Amino acid sequence: MARAATTSDAFNAIAEPQRRDILALLRTGERPVTDLAHELGMSLPGASKHLRVLREVGLVRVRGVGKQRLYGLDARGLRPVHEWVGGFERFWNDSFGRLDAYVRDLERSRQGE
The missing domain is CATH 1.10.10.10 (Winged helix-like DNA-binding domain superfamily/Winged helix DNA-binding domain)
Incomplete structure (x- = not known):
């Protein structure tokens, strides 16, 4: 195309x-x-x-x-660009949120050892 x-x-x-x-x-x-x-x-x-x-x-x-x-x-x-990039911002925020939760779980499991 x-x-x-x-x-x-x-x-x-x-x-x-x-x-x-x-x-x-x-x-x-x-x-x-x-x-x-x-x-x-x-x-x-x-x-x-x-x-x-x-x-x-x-x-x-x-x-x-x-x-x-x-x-x-x-x-x-730039509004269309901002809106499009915003979808990726949500993706990265969700990914970092999951990583943060994983790290906290690891810390709790190490403290319990």
Whole structure:
């Protein structure tokens, strides 16, 4: 089956490590593309391309301030990712809960020896 275009959803968009790096930087607030490119060691066209993909899937918003365009995180677009990962969080919490119960049982059995 052919892979969906990167702009189809948040999952595909964040599969690219540099896009995840951009999102991490934008957690601290809005930034112009020049700052993002410099911080990540990218070319301006490369950073712009990644920002376009992130904007198309709803993870980044842009607003004009004078001649500058500021990019900001729109975390609402990460909701499907958060919900999907949440299922694995429950799995690991349950697994750690079972491990904790097992360790307590071992400790009790050792104390009874």
